Structure formats: C-alpha cells, structure tokens
Amino acid sequence: MRPVEPVAASLCDYDHECDVLVVGFGCAGAAAAYEAAAAGADVIVLDRAGGPGGSSAMSGGELYLGGGTPVQKACGFDDTPEDMFAYLRAALGPHADEEKLRLYCDGSVEHFQWFRDRGLTFNERLYDAPSWMPPTEDGLMWLGENAWPYNTVARPAPRGHRPTAAGFGGWLIMEKLVEAATSAGAVSHTDTLATNLVVDGRGRVTGVVARRYGARVTYRARKAVILTTGGFVDSEEMLEQHAPVLLGHGKVSDGLDDGSGIRMAAAIGAATRRMSVVEIALTVLPAMITRGMLVNAHGQRFVSEDVYPGLVSVAAVQHQPGPYWAIIDEEGYEDIPRRDLWGVRPEHVTETLAELEEALGMPPGALESTVATYNRHAEQGEDPYFHKDAKWLRPLKGPFAAVDPRLGFNTGDRESAGAGTGVAGFTLGGLHTTVDGVVLNLSGEPILGLYAAGRASSGIHGEGYISGTSLGDGTFFGRRAGRTAAQETPVSRP
Amino acid sequence: MRPVEPVAASLCDYDHECDVLVVGFGCAGAAAAYEAAAAGADVIVLDRAGGPGGSSAMSGGELYLGGGTPVQKACGFDDTPEDMFAYLRAALGPHADEEKLRLYCDGSVEHFQWFRDRGLTFNERLYDAPSWMPPTEDGLMWLGENAWPYNTVARPAPRGHRPTAAGFGGWLIMEKLVEAATSAGAVSHTDTLATNLVVDGRGRVTGVVARRYGARVTYRARKAVILTTGGFVDSEEMLEQHAPVLLGHGKVSDGLDDGSGIRMAAAIGAATRRMSVVEIALTVLPAMITRGMLVNAHGQRFVSEDVYPGLVSVAAVQHQPGPYWAIIDEEGYEDIPRRDLWGVRPEHVTETLAELEEALGMPPGALESTVATYNRHAEQGEDPYFHKDAKWLRPLKGPFAAVDPRLGFNTGDRESAGAGTGVAGFTLGGLHTTVDGVVLNLSGEPILGLYAAGRASSGIHGEGYISGTSLGDGTFFGRRAGRTAAQETPVSRP
Numbered sequence: 001m002r003p004v005e006p007v008a009a010s011l012c013d014y015d016h017e018c019d020v021l022v023v024g025f026g027c028a029g030a031a032a033a034y035e036a037a038a039a040g041a042d043v044i045v046l047d048r049a050g051g052p053g054g055s056s057a058m059s060g061g062e063l064y065l066g067g068g069t070p071v072q073k074a075c076g077f078d079d080t081p082e083d084m085f086a087y088l089r090a091a092l093g094p095h096a097d098e099e100k101l102r103l104y105c106d107g108s109v110e111h112f113q114w115f116r117d118r119g120l121t122f123n124e125r126l127y128d129a130p131s132w133m134p135p136t137e138d139g140l141m142w143l144g145e146n147a148w149p150y151n152t153v154a155r156p157a158p159r160g161h162r163p164t165a166a167g168f169g170g171w172l173i174m175e176k177l178v179e180a181a182t183s184a185g186a187v188s189h190t191d192t193l194a195t196n197l198v199v200d201g202r203g204r205v206t207g208v209v210a211r212r213y214g215a216r217v218t219y220r221a222r223k224a225v226i227l228t229t230g231g232f233v234d235s236e237e238m239l240e241q242h243a244p245v246l247l248g249h250g251k252v253s254d255g256l257d258d259g260s261g262i263r264m265a266a267a268i269g270a271a272t273r274r275m276s277v278v279e280i281a282l283t284v285l286p287a288m289i290t291r292g293m294l295v296n297a298h299g300q301r302f303v304s305e306d307v308y309p310g311l312v313s314v315a316a317v318q319h320q321p322g323p324y325w326a327i328i329d330e331e332g333y334e335d336i337p338r339r340d341l342w343g344v345r346p347e348h349v350t351e352t353l354a355e356l357e358e359a360l361g362m363p364p365g366a367l368e369s370t371v372a373t374y375n376r377h378a379e380q381g382e383d384p385y386f387h388k389d390a391k392w393l394r395p396l397k398g399p400f401a402a403v404d405p406r407l408g409f410n411t412g413d414r415e416s417a418g419a420g421t422g423v424a425g426f427t428l429g430g431l432h433t434t435v436d437g438v439v440l441n442l443s444g445e446p447i448l449g450l451y452a453a454g455r456a457s458s459g460i461h462g463e464g465y466i467s468g469t470s471l472g473d474g475t476f477f478g479r480r481a482g483r484t485a486a487q488e489t490p491v492s493r494p
Numbered sequence: 495m496r497p498v499e500p501v502a503a504s505l506c507d508y509d510h511e512c513d514v515l516v517v518g519f520g521c522a523g524a525a526a527a528y529e530a531a532a533a534g535a536d537v538i539v540l541d542r543a544g545g546p547g548g549s550s551a552m553s554g555g556e557l558y559l560g561g562g563t564p565v566q567k568a569c570g571f572d573d574t575p576e577d578m579f580a581y582l583r584a585a586l587g588p589h590a591d592e593e594k595l596r597l598y599c600d601g602s603v604e605h606f607q608w609f610r611d612r613g614l615t616f617n618e619r620l621y622d623a624p625s626w627m628p629p630t631e632d633g634l635m636w637l638g639e640n641a642w643p644y645n646t647v648a649r650p651a652p653r654g655h656r657p658t659a660a661g662f663g664g665w666l667i668m669e670k671l672v673e674a675a676t677s678a679g680a681v682s683h684t685d686t687l688a689t690n691l692v693v694d695g696r697g698r699v700t701g702v703v704a705r706r707y708g709a710r711v712t713y714r715a716r717k718a719v720i721l722t723t724g725g726f727v728d729s730e731e732m733l734e735q736h737a738p739v740l741l742g743h744g745k746v747s748d749g750l751d752d753g754s755g756i757r758m759a760a761a762i763g764a765a766t767r768r769m770s771v772v773e774i775a776l777t778v779l780p781a782m783i784t785r786g787m788l789v790n791a792h793g794q795r796f797v798s799e800d801v802y803p804g805l806v807s808v809a810a811v812q813h814q815p816g817p818y819w820a821i822i823d824e825e826g827y828e829d830i831p832r833r834d835l836w837g838v839r840p841e842h843v844t845e846t847l848a849e850l851e852e853a854l855g856m857p858p859g860a861l862e863s864t865v866a867t868y869n870r871h872a873e874q875g876e877d878p879y880f881h882k883d884a885k886w887l888r889p890l891k892g893p894f895a896a897v898d899p900r901l902g903f904n905t906g907d908r909e910s911a912g913a914g915t916g917v918a919g920f921t922l923g924g925l926h927t928t929v930d931g932v933v934l935n936l937s938g939e940p941i942l943g944l945y946a947a948g949r950a951s952s953g954i955h956g957e958g959y960i961s962g963t964s965l966g967d968g969t970f971f972g973r974r975a976g977r978t979a980a981q982e983t984p985v986s987r988p
Contacts, residue, residue: 003937095741241767241926263937267936267937272735273735274735274770432735
C-alpha cells in the first residue's frame with residue numbers, strides 16, 4: 001500500500017496556495033468547490049485522473065430528491081419531507097444516520113432547485129414500472145417507495161429524479177457541476193494524486209503533498225482541506241480488511257476508488273464509521289421477478305420482488321445462500337415489455353416444477369412447495385409473506401423457466417454490471433463527519449482544517465441503499481462542507 | 495467519549511518504568527505478561543478493574559484446541575492440524591484470517607500443553623450431545639464439527655476443551671494464568687485505567703498515561719506496550735459507528751469492554767480490521783431445535799439445527815427476519831434430557847400446525863408447508879435442505895409447541911444471556927496486527943513499540959464464531975506478542 005503518513009508542516013515548502021483545497025473532483029468535490037468558491041474562497045480542486053468526473057460521471061445519474069419538488073408536483077404527487085424521511089430511514093436502514101438524513105430531506109426541494117440552477121433539466125414525466133433504469137428520458141421514477149413494507153411507513157411518492165439524458169446520466173451531472181465550480185472560480189489541477197496530509201504542530205491540517213507525473217507537488221490550504229476522494233472498492237487490501245463481501249465481485253467505480261483519502265485522514269487519527277457497509281447490485285431483472293419470483297438456493301422466497309432492486313440485491317447477497325434464481329412462467333415472460341428485458345432470456349425451461357427444481361439442484365419439492373403456497377395465496381390476490389403488490393400476483397403455471405443472475409444483462413450498449421459473479425458494488429463506509437463535513441477524531445472532536453464528503457465519508461446510509469442517495473448525499477453534504485470551509489478563519493504561515 | 499489523543503514523550507515525567515507494559519489483565523494480557531516475564535523482561539500489567547480477570551474470567555472457559563491433543567486421543571479421536579484448519583476456516587468464515595489460523599492450528603497441541611503446564615486439568619471424557627455448555631465436568635465437547643456442511647470439509651473431531659470446573663470455567667483459567675504471570679515476575683497494577691499512548695518524536699510508542707483514583711500516573715515501557723484491553727461491546731458510541739447490530743442487545747463482557755485500547759491506538763494512526771464482526775448468541779436450546787426445528791418469522795428453516803449454536807445464532811440474527819421460533823412436538827420435547835432443558839418450557843401449545851402458525855402470526859400454510867416437506871424427507875431419514883444428522887430426523891406430529899428465544903433460559907444459577915431480546919454478544923473486530931501481535935499503521939507498516947492481542951485486535955475470525963476461539967486466539971497470540979515484545983531492543987530515555 002502507498003504510505004499515507006502525515007507530513008509535518010515545518011518540512012513543507014509549498015508550491016501552491018489557496019483557501020480551500022478540494023481533493024477529488026467527483027460530485028462531492030464539485031459541489032464543495034462550487035459552494036466554497038461562490039462564498040468567495042480561493043479554491044483549488046485536485047484530481048488524480050486526467051480530468052474531472054470520477055465515479056460520479058460513470059453513474060446512472062439518478063438523484064434521490066423529494067419532499068415536494070416541482071417534478072413531483074407536475075406528476076401529481078404531493079410529497080413531504082416527513083414522508084421522504086420515513087421512507088429513507090426504513091429503506092437505508094437499519095441504523096441510518098438520522099441527523100444527516102433529516103437535514104437531507106428537509107433541504108431536498110432546495111437541493112433540487114440548486115441542480116436546476118446549475119443547468120440540469122428534468123422531464124416532468126413518471127416512468128411507472130419497476131426497473132434498474134428506465135429506457136426513457138422520463139425525469140421521475142419509483143425507487144421502491146410504493147412497495148411493502150415501505151408503503152406502510154410513509155405515503156408513497158416517486159423520488160428518483162433523472163436529468164434529461166439517454167441512459168446513464170452521471171456524465172451530464174458532472175459536466176454541469178464542473179462547469180459551475182470552475183465558473184465560480186475554482187481552479188482544477190488534474191493528474192495530481194494527493195498522497196499525504198500536511199499537519200502543523202497543533203494537529204491542524206494545513207495542506208497536502210501530492211504527486212504529478214512522478215514529481216512531488218505541495219499545496220497549502222489557508223482555510224481547509226476537503227477530502228472528496230471517493231470510497232475504497234478499488235483497494236483489495238481495504239476490502240479485505242473492512243468489506244470482504246465485495247471481494248471478487250464487480251466494482252461500480254472509475255477504477256480509482258482506492259480509499260486514499262480515508263487512509264490519509266485515518267493516519268492522523270480521524271475516526272471512520274460503518275466501513276463494512278456496501279452498495280450491492282445483483283443482475284436480476286425487476287420486470288421478471290415482479291411477474292414471477294426470486295428464490296434462494298433452497299427455493300425459498302425471501303423478499304418482496306417489487307422493492308427497489310438494490311434492496312433485493314442486499315437481501316440476497318448479504319443474507320441468503322446462493323445461487324439465486326429468477327423463476328418465471330411463460331405467461332409472465334411474454335408479459336414483459338421488450339424494452340424492460342435487457343437481453344435476458346429464459347434458461348432451464350421445463351414443463352413442471354419437479355423438473356425445474358431437479359435441473360437447479362434443489363431438494364425435491366423445494367420449488368413445488370414454494371410455488372404451491374404462492375399460487376394458493378395469489379388466487380386470492382394476496383401475498384401474506386411479503387405483500388407484493390396485487391397487480392403482480394397471479395398463479396404461476398407451466399412451462400417454467402429459471403434465470404441465473406450470474407449470466408448478467410445483455411443490453412448491447414453496456415457491459416453487464418455483474419462481471420461474471422452477477423454482483424457489483426461500491427463502499428459506503430468512510431470518515432466520521434459532522435453534518436457540516438468536519439472530520440472527527442477518535443475522541444469525537446473536530447480535526448482542525450479537515451473536511452470530507454461523498455463516499456470518502458459515511459453519509460446518510462445504514463445497511464440499505466437506494467439509487468440516487470450517493471450522488472444525493474455527496475452533493476448535499478459536499479455543498480455544506482464547501483460553505484462551512486469557506487467561513488473558516490485563514491491560518492497564517494507558521 | 496474520553497479523549498484518547500497521544501501524549502508527546504517529551505511532556506512525560508514517568509512514575510513507573512518497565513520493559514514491557516501490558517494494558518489489560520484478561521486472558522490475552524495474562525498470556526502476554528507470562529511469556530514476556532518468562533523471557534526475562536521486566537513486566538507491569540495494568541488493569542482498570544480492582545483485580546485481574548476481565549471478561550475472560552466471566553466466560554464459559556471453553557478453549558478451542560485440537561490437532562491431536564491428549565484429551566482427544568484419550569477419547570478416541572485421531573485429529574490433525576489440517577482437519578482443524580479446514581473446519582475453522584469454514585466455521586469462522588467467510589474471510590477468516592488464514593495466516594493466523596494456520597499458526598493457531600499448527601500450534602494447538604503445544605498450546606494445550608501450555609495450559610496444562612499452567613496447572614489446568616481436563617477430564618478425558620466427551621460430552622456427546624449438542625449444548626451451549628455441558629452440565630457435566632467432561633473435558634471435551636463437540637462444537638459443531640460433526641454437523642453439515644462442516645463434516646464434508648474436514649474429518650470431524652470434537653475440539654471444545656473444558657478445564658475441570660462446574661459450569662462456567664473462565665474464572666479458573668484466569669486464576670491459573672494470573673498466577674503464572676505473577677509467578678514469572680509480572681507486577682500487577684490494578685484500578686489503573688490507561689487513557690493515552692505516549693509517543694516519541696519518531697512515532698515510537700514509549701509508554702502510557704493512566705489514571706488511578708482520579709490521579710494521573712505515567713508508565714514508561716522500554717521495549718513495548720501490549721494492548722490487551724478487550725473489545726468494544728460496552729461502548730454505545732463505538733457500536734453505533736462500527737457494529738450497530740448489537741445495539742440494544744445483551745453484552746457478553748465484564749462491563750468494561752469500551753474499546754479504549756483500540757481508540758488509543760487508532761488515534762496514533764493504527765489500522766483497524768473487521769470492526770463490524772461480532773459474536774452473537776441467541777437463547778435457543780440446541781437440544782430442542784435439533785429434535786424439532788428453528789424457523790424464521792415466515793416459518794422457513796434456514797440452517798442445520800445441529801451446527802454449533804453460535805453459528806445458528808448468527809444465521810438467525812444477522813440474516814433472517816425475526817421473531818425466530820423453536821418448533822417442537824410433544825414426543826421431541828419429552829425426549830430432551832431434563833439437564834439439557836435449561837428451564838425452557840413449551841409455549842403456544844396447539845394440536846395442529848394451522849393453529850400454531852395462526853398463534854405465531856405467520857401466513858396461513860407457512861408452518862404447514864415447512865413441516866410437511868420436512869416430514870416427507872424425515873420419513874426417508876433425509877434432510878436434503880440442511881443435512882441435519884439422521885439421528886435427529888423424525889416426522890413431527892401434534893401436539894406442537896413453539897418457543898420464543900426472547901424468553902431466555904432459566905437455569906436458576908445464572909441470568910439468561912438474552913437480557914430480554916434473546917440476543918447477547920461481543921465484538922470481534924479490532925486493531926490490525928501481524929501474527930506476532932505487532933500493530934500496523936494505515937500504510938501497512940509496524941508501529942514501533944506497539945503490540946495488541948485478544949479482542950483489542952482482529953484475530954482468526956471471519957464472520958463466524960465458535961466457542962473457545964476467543965480465549966483460544968487471545969491466549970495464543972497474546973503469548974506470541976509477549977515473546978516478541980520481550981526481544982525488542984530497549985529504547986533509552988530521550
């Protein structure tokens with residue numbers, strides 16, 4: 001591993017100087033840089049890559065926003081911050097950070113407006129079907145808010161906001177946010193990898209040491225350093241130590257999320273939080289499992305198939321014995337709109353469940369008993385186990401098919417997320433910060449001059465994840481960190 | 495939280511001085527102190543309590559040992575280190591530390607002899623029934639080695655070694671180890687709470703600052719400080735940040751496992767590992783679930799009921815929706831030896847499964863279909879789902895009963911472990927150490943002068959736990975740390 005020990009300020013001869021130094025130009029860094037620069041601070045943003053964007057630019061671009069945004073209103077939904085909070089507390093839980101989550105929900109309408117003011121547009125149309133990502137340019141989508149048990153704790157409203165883009169829209173968000181940050185005056189230094197924090201005799205962070213094309217380059221930050229370096233899914237060592245569940249699986253990242261910011265800060269005594277928590281995506285097709293079912297290696301159902309597929313994925317990969325199987329009958333398969341099929345074809349097609357369970361290596365009777373119970377209840381329009389919405393309930397009858405998520409999707413324009421295991425993810429644990437992004441030390445006290453946001457920090461998440469909450473909390477708390485850092489009293493040279 | 499920032503050596507005027515300072519007088523501290531003193535080092539052991547023992551002294555006293563110990567041989571088992579390793583890799587996994595585990599298994603016969611040489615005796619008799627703790631003084635017990643799937647990866651041999659004591663035997667182990675350490679020359683300072691590490695200008699740990707009866711007292715360690723301060727189950731803040739699954743549950747500890755050693759070391763840049771991993775015990779009765787079954791809130795089985803009950807507990811609490819129910823029929827209940835009943839009585843007694851599932855709030859048919867499938871296979875002497883041993887397989891027939899683990903045990907001589915939730919546990923994550931106990935920093939390099947062992951460190955465990963492996967690896971790696979620390983070159987005063 002690259003050494004991350006801090007460097008003493010007395011040993012540093014600075015090459016560059018600014019008020020606020022932002023390390024990492026993904027969504028959190030761009031939001032922080034924009035706000036700090038807009039507040040009058042002299043801002044430099046470093047990125048180790050040849051240009052800004054980071055993992056954010058490669059993402060789907062969904063933003064989890066609500067509480068009554070104009071898009072929600074135009075689509076006929078009367079949302080409130082309280083309902084948004086109640087849903088996210090349940091869906092991002094257990095053990096979501098309620099203080100951060102409360103601020104995030106209360107500020108969501110303003111945050112939506114902030115994105116619009118940065119030049120993003122959102123079509124005022126709802127995509128009303130379960131999907132990882134709509135095949136349309138509709139600006140609003142459900143992210144499981146209308147599924148049990150979440151529809152019992154909060155009034156359902158769709159909160160997946162999508163900027164107008166065909167397919168993955170993360171690049172567009174980053175284009176606008178980078179433009180905003182640089183227009184506000186932030187200066188970008190690319191190909192510049194921060195390697196160590198610089199600390200003065202009082203333990204205050206005063207800058208960073210970096211490398212650019214093999215040469216050492218040093219930065220002094222008069223007010224603060226903001227770490228927005230992303231998570232650590234690209235570090236095998238850190239996964240091994242903190243989140244081994246993702247070892248060997250696909251990585252949802254730009255390949256540079258190696259946890260360097262987390263390690264640099266921890267090396268000066270910063271506290272971390274929830275380092276084992278991860279986002280997980282299993283390549284199951286929402287349109288297929290809602291119409292059929294998802295079972296574990298024993299042929300047991302374990303989750304309502306119409307919740308947000310990220311929660312289906314966690315329920316499977318973290319908690320159930322695999323392999324997992326999407327089970328569908330012919331009528332269900334034929335009912336799936338082609339655009340929602342993502343290239344997934346039926347496998348293991350059999351006339352009877354006895355043949356199917358044998359083909360899948362399950363105990364005799366495993367699928368037969370699960371489907372018999374399911375069908376008996378479906379005839380009554382009920383799913384007393386998981387309360388899947390009645391519109392998906394229908395007795396399944398042969399011929400049947402089973403689909404293995406490890407086969408992935410085949411959409412033609414993008415590789416399967418699964419990389420052979422059917423699973424891909426990223427990390428959600430990181431530095432322990434206040435709601436203003438101040439990094440805390442092991443005694444629970446602020447580390448002077450050090451902030452963090454985005455996946456370098458632990459955000460609003462407990463053990464669950466919903467699409468759009470990482471771009472969402474990265475930008476929301478990145479903005480707060482940038483604003484707060486800009487107000488710090490500048491430190492004069494030692 | 496108590497501040498844990500390091501203190502500069504230049505600010506310290508030491509009250510006491512030694513070669514090796516051991517912080518915490520539980521099993522890891524006692525083993526380290528003994529070995530360091532036996533190797534000729536001048537040793538002081540601190541403990542914050544009024545006497546030594548810690549959580550180890552309150553434990554059951556099982557030691558996970560094998561590979562061909564005299565007790566195993568006398569009981570007719572021909573064990574090998576390879577079988578022990580294969581079992582533990584599976585049962586302590588996924589993601590057990592294989593390097594530490596290999597040493598632990600290869601050194602296990604010697605480690606057993608070390609305990610005998612310290613004065614512990616072990617009756618050469620096997621207790622041959624599933625139990626959290628035998629009601630006898632038999633010196634050997636199964637810890638799930640003979641249950642599927644573990645019996646498919648390693649030749650089964652019982653490895654739960656129990657020193658001769660009635661009931662919980664941890665106090666006896668600690669009595670012998672404390673006696674050994676003090677006889678070898680280690681000096682004990684009780685009522686002394688270490689609060690901060692002392693670090694010199696080169697980042698080397700040279701001592702600790704402590705408090706005794708409100709007064710500051712300082713210790714210089716010429717060779718090394720060994721942190722054996724235990725885990726962090728007694729710190730609500732640390733549980734909230736790292737292992738929230740245990741929040742609100744019972745704590746298996748002496749009440750003083752607040753993670754202070756982990757925080758002190760992390761404050762000087764020590765790396766931590768697997769902070770989310772925990773031991774969990776659910777108050778289910780092995781003798782009851784082996785004869786019946788354990789189901790989740792949906793009436794589904796999810797684990798072979800004859801694996802070690804700690805693994806049953808993890809499978810339930812970490813992965814299944816509760817409440818959990820032990821299901822038993824009259825014949826099965828009557829078959830349980832009274833001494834294995836631990837005061838547990840049948841509840842929710844009904845003639846039919848339909849009545850029982852209704853009483854438990856399960857969907858109609860939930861238990862009926864689970865038991866029908868179970869019975870159909872049991873008639874053939876098979877359990878194709880979980881391969882429970884054939885000796886436990888018998889079709890269940892009414893009247894039936896369900897028992898809620900939240901009711902706990904009622905053995906008369908000790909409180910239920912469950913404390914109302916049916917769940918109690920302790921933490922397994924901690925400082926990242928080498929096999930010799932050297933604490934590593936965030937760059938993966940040794941922190942000079944700092945060692946750790948026991949639950950202050952991350953040991954052999956992945957996500958699973960088996961009784962006797964915490965006392966086992968605490969003493970085993972405590973010994974290695976003590977020996978290695980004693981060989982360090984003493985640092986002269988600055």
